[in-house]
Amino acid sequence: MLFSSLVFLYQFLPIILFIYYLSKERLQSVVLLFASLVFYAWGGPSYLSILIISILINYFSGLAIGSGEVKKRRKTFLVLGIILNLSLLVIFKYTHFFIENINLFTGIFGVPPVLIKKILLPLGISFFTFKGISYLFTIYRRETSAQRNFISLALYISLLPQLIAGPISRYRDLAPQLLGRNHSFEKFSSGIRRFIMGLAKKVLIATPLSYVANQVFTIPFEHLSTPLAWIGILFFALQIYYDFSGYTDMAIGLGRMLGFEFVENFNFPYISRSFREFWRRWHISLSTWFRDYLFLPIAYHTSRKLPKEKYLGLRTDKLIYLIATTITFLLCGFWHGAAWTFIVWGMIHGFMLIVEHLGLGKILNRFYKPFQHVYMIFFLLISWVFFRSESIREAFDYLSIMFGFGSQSFKWDILSDYLNLGTISIFTIAILGSTRFFDKLSDILMGWTGSSRPFIRRGTVNILNIGTLAFIISVLAISTIFIEGETITSFIYFKF
Amino acid sequence: MSRTVKIYSIILTFFFLIWILIPFFNDVFQFYSEPTVSKTENRTLARKPLVNFNLLDPYPVSYEKYFKDHFIFRPQALQAHSYLNFYYFRRSPIPNRMDIGKHLWLFNGEDDKLIYQGKKTISNDSIMMIVRELHKRTLYLRGKGIHFYVCFAPMTQEIYPEFLPNNYFRSPGGTQTDKVIAAIHRDTVIQFIDLKPKLIAAKKYGRLYQTTDNHWNYLGAFFAYSAIIERMKKDFPVLKPLMMSDITFKQQIRKGGGLANMMGFDSILMENDFSPEIRNARGRLGAKAGYPPPWWFPYKDEYEVVSVLPDQNLPKLFVIRDSFFNFPMLYMRENFSKTTAIWDGWMYKSNKVLIEKEKPDIVLLIILEPLIGHVVNGPSD
Numbered sequence: 001m002l003f004s005s006l007v008f009l010y011q012f013l014p015i016i017l018f019i020y021y022l023s024k025e026r027l028q029s030v031v032l033l034f035a036s037l038v039f040y041a042w043g044g045p046s047y048l049s050i051l052i053i054s055i056l057i058n059y060f061s062g063l064a065i066g067s068g069e070v071k072k073r074r075k076t077f078l079v080l081g082i083i084l085n086l087s088l089l090v091i092f093k094y095t096h097f098f099i100e101n102i103n104l105f106t107g108i109f110g111v112p113p114v115l116i117k118k119i120l121l122p123l124g125i126s127f128f129t130f131k132g133i134s135y136l137f138t139i140y141r142r143e144t145s146a147q148r149n150f151i152s153l154a155l156y157i158s159l160l161p162q163l164i165a166g167p168i169s170r171y172r173d174l175a176p177q178l179l180g181r182n183h184s185f186e187k188f189s190s191g192i193r194r195f196i197m198g199l200a201k202k203v204l205i206a207t208p209l210s211y212v213a214n215q216v217f218t219i220p221f222e223h224l225s226t227p228l229a230w231i232g233i234l235f236f237a238l239q240i241y242y243d244f245s246g247y248t249d250m251a252i253g254l255g256r257m258l259g260f261e262f263v264e265n266f267n268f269p270y271i272s273r274s275f276r277e278f279w280r281r282w283h284i285s286l287s288t289w290f291r292d293y294l295f296l297p298i299a300y301h302t303s304r305k306l307p308k309e310k311y312l313g314l315r316t317d318k319l320i321y322l323i324a325t326t327i328t329f330l331l332c333g334f335w336h337g338a339a340w341t342f343i344v345w346g347m348i349h350g351f352m353l354i355v356e357h358l359g360l361g362k363i364l365n366r367f368y369k370p371f372q373h374v375y376m377i378f379f380l381l382i383s384w385v386f387f388r389s390e391s392i393r394e395a396f397d398y399l400s401i402m403f404g405f406g407s408q409s410f411k412w413d414i415l416s417d418y419l420n421l422g423t424i425s426i427f428t429i430a431i432l433g434s435t436r437f438f439d440k441l442s443d444i445l446m447g448w449t450g451s452s453r454p455f456i457r458r459g460t461v462n463i464l465n466i467g468t469l470a471f472i473i474s475v476l477a478i479s480t481i482f483i484e485g486e487t488i489t490s491f492i493y494f495k496f
Numbered sequence: 497m498s499r500t501v502k503i504y505s506i507i508l509t510f511f512f513l514i515w516i517l518i519p520f521f522n523d524v525f526q527f528y529s530e531p532t533v534s535k536t537e538n539r540t541l542a543r544k545p546l547v548n549f550n551l552l553d554p555y556p557v558s559y560e561k562y563f564k565d566h567f568i569f570r571p572q573a574l575q576a577h578s579y580l581n582f583y584y585f586r587r588s589p590i591p592n593r594m595d596i597g598k599h600l601w602l603f604n605g606e607d608d609k610l611i612y613q614g615k616k617t618i619s620n621d622s623i624m625m626i627v628r629e630l631h632k633r634t635l636y637l638r639g640k641g642i643h644f645y646v647c648f649a650p651m652t653q654e655i656y657p658e659f660l661p662n663n664y665f666r667s668p669g670g671t672q673t674d675k676v677i678a679a680i681h682r683d684t685v686i687q688f689i690d691l692k693p694k695l696i697a698a699k700k701y702g703r704l705y706q707t708t709d710n711h712w713n714y715l716g717a718f719f720a721y722s723a724i725i726e727r728m729k730k731d732f733p734v735l736k737p738l739m740m741s742d743i744t745f746k747q748q749i750r751k752g753g754g755l756a757n758m759m760g761f762d763s764i765l766m767e768n769d770f771s772p773e774i775r776n777a778r779g780r781l782g783a784k785a786g787y788p789p790p791w792w793f794p795y796k797d798e799y800e801v802v803s804v805l806p807d808q809n810l811p812k813l814f815v816i817r818d819s820f821f822n823f824p825m826l827y828m829r830e831n832f833s834k835t836t837a838i839w840d841g842w843m844y845k846s847n848k849v850l851i852e853k854e855k856p857d858i859v860l861l862i863i864l865e866p867l868i869g870h871v872v873n874g875p876s877d
Contacts, residue, residue, distance in 0.1 A: 001556070007563050010519035017513075045552040189505035192512045211587060215663050223665055414662040422585030465504040473511055478580075484567055485577025485589055 001042040003195075003250040004202050006483055012039065013254075016160075020258060025180060029155050032258065036160040040123065043164075047122040050088060054125075055154045057084045058132040062153065065139045066146025078140040082133055089129045092122055097338035124164040126335055128157050130289055135171040137293055143172050152178040161254040165247050167265040167285035174260075181259025191256025193468070196476050198249025203479040205433070206242035207486060208426045209235045212418045217388060221397050225410040229402040231418060233381050236388050238430040241270065244283070270380075270434040273372035274361055275352040278380065286335075290328050298324040321357050325350050341386045341395060348383040522568040541565040578759045594755050600765060601659035602755035603652055604710040607866045612653045614667020617675070618869050625872045627679045630686045630861075633846050637859055642851070643731050646680070646861045647689040647724060648673060648868060649712070649820035652705045655695050673865050687727070694723040702745070708765050709753025714772045715745055717823030724824070725831060728858060732811050735831050738774065743827075745770040772826065779805045779829030785836075787850055793841040798822075801837045803829035811857035812836075816844055818864050832858075844871050 001008050016035045023031050041048040061081030068074035096119060103113035135156065139146045147153040155178055156171055216224070216232025248265040255262045269282035279287045302320045311319055326347075333346015356364070364372050382399065389395035401407040419427075432438065448460045522528060542565045545558035567573070574589075581589035588596050593605045603609070610616035618626075630646055637644040653660060654673075680688045695704055695716060704716030712720065718740070725737040748771040752762040759765075782804035789799030803825070813828065815821055815837040829835045836854050838847055844863055851859060863871065 005560060006519070006567055007560050010516055010567070011523065011563065014513070014516045014520045041552075042556045045555075185502060185505040185509055189508040189512075192508055196512075208585065211585065219663055220665060220668075222668070223663075411662075416586075417662045420586040422580075422587070461500055465500065469504060469508055469511070472508065473515065476512070476515060480569065481573045481576045481580070484564065484570055484573035485581070 001039055003247065003254070004199055004479075004483060006480075007042075009199075009480070009483070012042075017257065021183075028181075028259075029151055029178065032160065033151055033155045033158065036155065036158040036163055039160050040158060040163055043123040044120070047120075050092065050122045050125065051128065051158055054085065054088060054128055054132055055157045057081065057088075058135055058157060059147070059150055059153045061136055062139050062146040063148070065136060074140055078136055081136045085129050085132045085136075089125055092119055092125055094334075094338045095119055127166050127168055128163060130168050130286075130335075131157055131171075133293060134168065134289060138171045144175055147171075147175070147178075159255075159260075161251040161258070161260070162262060165244070165251070166283075167248055167251065167263050168289050169262055169285065173263060177260050183259045187256050187259065191253045191258075193253070193472055194256060195250050195253025196472050196479070198246045198251075198253055199479045200475045201242045201246030201249060201433075203482045203486075204475070205426055205430050206239050206246055207482065208423060209239035209242065209430060212423050212427075213239050213388075215418065217398075221401060221406070223408055224398075224401050225414070226401060226404050226407040227410050228414070228418070229398060229407070230381075231415075233385055233388070233398075233402065235423075235427065237270075237377075237381055237384050238427065238434065240384070240387070241266075241434060242430060268434060268436060270377070271373070271436065272376050273369065274356050274364060274376060275349060275379070276356055276361065278376065279349070279353070286332075290332055294331065295324045295328045298327055318358060322354050325353050325357070329353070336387070340392050341389050344392060344395070345383050345386040348379070348386065352379055519568045523563070523566070528568050575760050578761065582759065582761065589759055594758055595661055595664065597659040597661050597664070599659060599707075601652075601656065601707045602709070602765070603660060603664075604755060608651045608653060608710070609664075611671050611673070611866050612651065612666055613664070614669060614671060617672040620675075622869060622872065623672075623676055623679050626676055626868060627683050627686070629872050630680065631683055633861075634685050634687065636846070636848075637851070640851075642856060642859055643687070643728070644859045644861070645687045645689055645724065645727065646863075647691050647720075648677070648863050648865045649720070649818075650692045650695060651865050652710055654692055654865070655699070655705055655716075673868060676868050689724055689727045691720050691723050695719055701740075702770070703768075706753050706767055706769065708756035708762070708767045710755060711753070711820060712823060714770045714823055714826070717820075718743065718772070718827060721824040721827040724860065724862075725828070732858070734809060734811070738827050738830055742775050744773045744775070746773065747771075774827070774830060777830060778807075779803050779835075782834065785853070787838070790841045790843075793839075795839065798839050799841075801825065801839075803832075803835045805829060805831075805833055808833050812854065813858045813860060814838070814847075814851055814854050814856035815860045815862065816840065816847055817860075817862045818842055818844075818867065820864055821862050842867055842870055 001012065003009075012035075016031075020028055020031050020035075037048060037051070040051050058081065061077055061084065064077040065074050065081065068077060095116065099114055099116055107113060135147075135153070138144055147156070152175075156174055159169075159174070162169060213232055213236040216228055217236070219228070245266040252262045252264070263285055265283060265285050267281040267284065269278055272278040272281055299320050302323050303316070306316050306319065308316060310316060314322075329346040329350025330343060331346070332349070333343045336342040336345070364375060367375075385398050385402070386392070386395045389398060397406075445460075445464060449457055449464065451457045451460065542558065542561040544562045545555055547555060564570075578589040581587050582596070586596065588594050588605075591605065595603045595605055595609065597603055607616060634644045650673075653664075653666075657666065677688070677690065680686050695712075698704060698716075698719035701719070702715050703713065704719060705712045718738075722737060725735060729735045729737060748769045749766050750769055752765040752767050756762045756765040756767075780803060782802040784800045784802050787800050789796045793799060810831065810833040813832040813835045815825075815828075815835065817837050817839055819839070821837055821839075825835070825837060834854075834856075836850075836856070838850060840847065844861060844867070861871075
């Protein structure tokens, strides 16, 4: 079920809120767990069993790790738990990819291909699997004790707002909230605001941006021109940001309505001036997950096996960074999708991080700041081409047209098919919204509420509050119009 | 300050809950419900699905369709959505069903678009079957002394590609129609009348297709008629085709056609149409034989249309047709002693029983281009 669907907004949500707030506090988690399972089953009832298996794997693995006194025993159960978690992911997400590539390879030697039935990707499997692994690591590292209450653990894994596409909250952050939550009108209404703004990001910004991006990406290459190719990827870059950050806002907002506080997942990633900075601002819950559970363990284990100063003529610390980053971003790309395009996307990011670490970062810092932004956006757009394309070949064809090879001569009148009052204004809002512009505007407005004159202060507060109220309700109404009229596609990150 | 924040928090919560509860209560108590058929969208609205515990997977999708179709604010939301898309984004509000081209030309989406772009095509086997079927019909009718002619009414995209959006490209390898026509040309028996080149050549005389509908207009229909009747005249010299000088085409502004109506804009996007007046017109509607239409056919009154001309020297015409023949029929009836036109629900069957009864001299099969496959497969729904 999409948060941005009529059924969710106007049927599921009122029912859940009604039952949740009418229930006694000790039953609220049970209500929420039930709601989460129904929510998940709505995307395909058959796949509910996979979520339940994942919950059982993590519940029993967690107990086994938690009960182990000896580190080696705990480690055995941790490894077993991770293998079981990853097995689910590999079976449902990567089987086709592996079989396809094995067939390609064995086909060279004339071996007949292995054919298997199509396996549908269960919604959110990458996210709830990573939450499960995070839980097992938390228990293994003794950051918290194992969860003995099955309902609480099941709720952590399947928590409705973040079940399908995160944020991948850590168990230690959520554990206290699973037992009980604070509710207030202020928190609830801030949840409403966040939820509706997320809805608007998805429906009123990401969807119109997709009009242009999708059109450009479906133009046959023989008709595509260089300016159009750049327009297409620019719109896609903004679309994916608003699509995913919109979902996150909705998840955080919904969480607040239910009394939760989730971690933030985005912090204006497009104002970054380097890839290092980008990964501190983009999909934060995923990047920190990879840092804590992959990058750092690899770096730690590699450092123990390499000499302290130099190895093969390279400084050991640089080599360790190179190895850990390569593996982390190879897997980060693969996590996003079972296709070579995602692997290349991950490798581009890994490569840029390594290059920055090896010295480019320092050089860049000496440059004028706008140049650093241009550098960042330029290489980011190139990586998004791989993310958006269906195949490596398609990505290279698209890139070659972006750089003027084999592109069609450009006619200005063609632009009117893509850029009009609507798309230009949405693009402008999207650009401004991806910077701190609206935050600063809001600070200026809020500054007026600090006036020393009570009359001005009160008046400003009331005007701002009424304005916000009218704005939020209008945005909800316009979003509803678009949801009814459009076929709103699922969130891009739903397929990961 | 905190008191003010709390008050506004309560107000927002109140408004939000009221807003999401209205559709919820409407679904429960049915204060307002859309009719079962949406005339604008030309489709039946989704019905509430029944829960089948043995087959739950399709239920959510069916339920979401039902909920969307019966949403309390649906008419207002669709209208507003159309306005926002059309005026603000210059984009079709129903991009899978229609496209807005240059100078506000509207183009049918769905199969028309897919066929034009080569994304939908028919197999060589199906092409062979179509040709074989037309060949068989020709021989059957020839055995009865009847001449059989076939023609396809081209899509607007084929005649006016210059008004298509810039990102709307014709299949470089040709469309399925091209392949069928090529196969028909290889057959020496079928008498095929290719309307497309005639219509393209006639564009200099005026606009031949409607801008707010997928049909040709009366001027386009006249040139289609001319191409057909000139071909028939070779076999029936007695025919006296109407000339352009026989007709006065008056300009007429009327409500927008079907494509404008799909967006709810039929009163905004008007159609600048031609209204033809034939000098000394003699053909008039005749009495129907009362052949029964298929039970599911929505336009039952139009299943059988008969026109007569009081001149028994002229041949009798039997037409298997679709809505495109509505326009040339006006001209056609001036040339035949009797014209019987059967619209058999886009099945384009041989209609042997009716032909046996009518005993025409000529049978004409006129098919809208994307529906060529129906000759052997019939409509999908």
